[in-house]
Amino acid sequence: MNRSGINRRFKILVATVGALLFAVAYAASEVGSTRVDVNVLSAPKTDAKTVGQLSANTRVDIAERRGAWMRVKANGTTGWVRLHQVRLGTGPEKTSSQGMKMLWTAGQTGRSGATGIVATTGVRGLSAEDLKTAQPNPQQVQALEKYRANDASAREQARAAGLRERQIALLPKEQ
């Protein structure tokens, strides 16, 4: 095997290990609680067989997200539940512990999740009052103008991520 082959294999190995580490750190970072009594399914589809049951307010570890589904682990059961059946965090509804968290922190590659650093105070917020009394900032509009993208650069960024365009009809207006 030539040098570039070894080199390539090494790169793939590094990338794989890196991806695994990322996945592990990421998986470990999210926890939630069931919002209601839920059936845990063997696969991410409604007709999959039930592999367990969790009563409301059971703490779950979130192992994976896929479409409308999450693979969770709790009380020795692993399986799939739907997004809206779980609230994130461990506290009661809408009391995300210690308020807002910055989920991306300097020097880390992933969201820090439950162990996140509480947002630094003193950084400016944006209130209704700020909007009511807002004065125009033309320099900032100029800056915004500078960052505009054209079709070609937009298409190139999409292509680089392997995105493929689809023809999809809009959802009906009313349920």
Next chain:
Amino acid sequence: MRANKLVAGTLLLAALAPWPAQAFDLNLDLNKLRDVVTQQLKPMSEKDEIQLGRGIAANLLGAAPLVPDAQLQAYVNRLGKWLAMHTDRPALPWHFGVLDTESVNAFATPGGYVFITRGLLLQMRDEAELAGVLAHEISHVVEKHALETMKKGAFLEFAGDTLSQALRSEGSAEFSKIVSAGTEVFARGLDKQDEFAADRMGVVIAARAGYDAYGLPGTLQTLAAINPKDDAVALMFKTHPDPAERLELLLTAMEGKLEQYGDQPKVADRFASVMKSHMARYQPKKK
């Protein structure tokens, strides 16, 4: 249905128009009423819409400046443009900006000026979530939700012609008045139904652009966990329906229609690397 009533109203007014208002015992200013009805029926020209949106964008940027990170801003613009290319209004002068505030929110002014706060960006897991939120905002522009809200409320005091003239004289007192009235709509929020509609359209736009359709639901789930009493979410919670309710309605609407697009790319790695570089460059500004 509302439009039918307006048409009926206009026909009635048109029929009445030849006679002076005083000829009737009604305590109504028919001329003013006719102005209001005409203004609601007459669509604003795209040129005026863009002028208005640009003015409101200038105000929003006065309230919170852009994050001083050219790479991050350009990345978000390329992503936003890609999404906008999959709508019925691809040719608008789309602009995207990340606002330098820890508040969690997003806005879209008429004419295609879309903003997301850095506080909201920091809550996201991957590019599909960012795409979902931008696509929700893009939908408000495509459907002219903010514009219609302004025409029904904030702009009623301006006659149709005044509005159009003022929008063509940027810098005039009238222009500022109209733009301020338009900006205030973002402090009060849009109609609840418009928010649900933008959710339903946003997931389709994101999926058309090739993303996992469940990015927006993912962010809604994150938002649903945040304590609404937190200062950082105060404005967003005041101006939007409960995110848990949005999530449930949206998942129901997507069932059987968009599930097959749930395994399209999330683009988590590139998002992570963009965020990592941004965090390394970012210097928080104190108030």
